[in-house]
Amino acid sequence: xxxxxxxxxxxxQMLPAAQGTIVLGLDTDxxxxxxxxxxxxxxxxxxxxxxxxxxxQTADALLDLRLRGVKIERAADSFERExxxxxxxxxTPERLxxxxxxxxxxxxxxxxxxVDVVMSFALLLVLAPxxxxxxxxxxxxxxxxxxxxQERVGLLGKRxxxxxxxxxxxxxxxxxxxxxxxxxDDRITRVGVFLRKCRLDELPQLWNVLRGQMxxxxxxxxxxxxxxxxxxxxxxFDLRHYVKPGITGWAQVRYRYGxxxxxxxxKLEYDLYYAKNPSLRLDFLILxxxxxxxxxxxxx
Numbered sequence: 001x002x003x004x005x006x007x008x009x010x011x012x013q014m015l016p017a018a019q020g021t022i023v024l025g026l027d028t029d030x031x032x033x034x035x036x037x038x039x040x041x042x043x044x045x046x047x048x049x050x051x052x053x054x055x056x057q058t059a060d061a062l063l064d065l066r067l068r069g070v071k072i073e074r075a076a077d078s079f080e081r082e083x084x085x086x087x088x089x090x091x092t093p094e095r096l097x098x099x100x101x102x103x104x105x106x107x108x109x110x111x112x113x114x115v116d117v118v119m120s121f122a123l124l125l126v127l128a129p130x131x132x133x134x135x136x137x138x139x140x141x142x143x144x145x146x147x148x149x150q151e152r153v154g155l156l157g158k159r160x161x162x163x164x165x166x167x168x169x170x171x172x173x174x175x176x177x178x179x180x181x182x183x184x185d186d187r188i189t190r191v192g193v194f195l196r197k198c199r200l201d202e203l204p205q206l207w208n209v210l211r212g213q214m215x216x217x218x219x220x221x222x223x224x225x226x227x228x229x230x231x232x233x234x235x236x237f238d239l240r241h242y243v244k245p246g247i248t249g250w251a252q253v254r255y256r257y258g259x260x261x262x263x264x265x266x267k268l269e270y271d272l273y274y275a276k277n278p279s280l281r282l283d284f285l286i287l288x289x290x291x292x293x294x295x296x297x298x299x300x
Contacts, residue, residue, distance in 0.1 A: 033045070033058075033065060034061060034064065043071060044070065044071040044073060044078075045062065045065065045073070046073050046074070046078045047074055047075065050074065076090030076091070080273060080276075084273055085254070085273045086269050086270075087269070088235060088265070088272070091236055091272075096236075096239075111280060112283065116209050116210075116212075119209075120207075120209040120216070121210060123206050127203060130203075131204070134146070134165055134195065134200060134203070135147065138165060138189075138195075141189050141190055141191040141192075142166075142170070142191075144170030145170075146165060147163055147165055147166065147204050148163075148164060149162065150223065151223065152221035152223060152245070153227045154213055154214070154221055155241065155242075155243070155244045156241060156242065159224065160213045160221075162213075162214070162221055163204035163207055164201050165201040166201075167193075167195050167201045168187045168188050172187040178223060178225040178226065180258070181257070181259060198294050199290070202247050209247065216283070216287065217246040217247075217248060217249060217282075217286050217287065218245045218274070219240040219243055219246065219249050219274070219275075220249055220251070226264075229261075230264050233261050234261070234268060236272070237264075239272060240272065242275065243271075243275045243278075249274060249286065250273060251268075251269075251270035251271050252290070252293075253289040274286075
């Protein structure tokens with residue numbers, strides 16, 4: 001956060017530390033707001049606790065500064081702009097109900113679907129030889145099918161079968177049940193290590209995109225077992241299902257591979273940012289960043 005901002009009634013434990021940020025305590029004297037703003041050349045005041053607006057004197061002081069050109073901003077909005085992810089603790093039902101986000105225009109959705117159809121069809125044709133080669137490598141490396149299908153939760157909670165190149169042993173979860181992949185996971189095959197690093201195991205999902213079950217960009221579809229668990233542990237987790245799932249997403253290019261509830265929480269912050277800010281420009285940026293991950297072999 002830049003040095004031209006101040007927090008009013010800040011809750012430091014809930015906000016990211018930022019060098020140069022002026023933090024005003026819970027007992028902020030509203031009569032000093034104007035002098036504080038102009039003496040320090042502030043152009044922005046971030047209100048962390050909206051309850052302070054119930055105080056008429058504070059509300060009048062902030063309104064006066066707003067009309068003088070000082071930007072007044074909620075902490076949640078400031079956090080989102082600076083970090084390009086949503087501050088989940090700052091979400092409230094009221095804010096979500098009256099927000100102008102989480103929608104996107106019909107034109108945007110139509111263009112996104114057109115891009116998905118054209119790109120998935122073209123890539124399936126172009127990459128068919130590579131996909132055939134990968135299938136042969138998997139069959140030679142370990143017993144079992146080259147492609148496996150697994151139930152996932154998609155748009156509006158509708159379940160569908162996602163397709164992937166098999167990167168683990170066929171009996172990977174026969175003893176443990178559903179579990180996230182870990183670092184140095186001994187269930188991953190030799191070919192699977194390469195496929196996961198380059199994200200080539202996701203290629204069969206081009207068929208899911210062509211069918212309209214997925215998009216190129218969106219939150220990664222999760223398994224029903226983990227959705228049920230995470231909904232009970234992470235607030236607003238279900239909001240990610242109001243966006244069509246994707247082969248890649250904002251969380252995938254901005255956060256490491258998730259293998260815990262804590263990781264799922266942080267990835268949700270990025271998924272909700274994507275849901276709140278739908279645009280083809282952001283989709284294109286995510287695709288470019290994904291290409292970088294593929295060529296650098298940074299997947300897992």
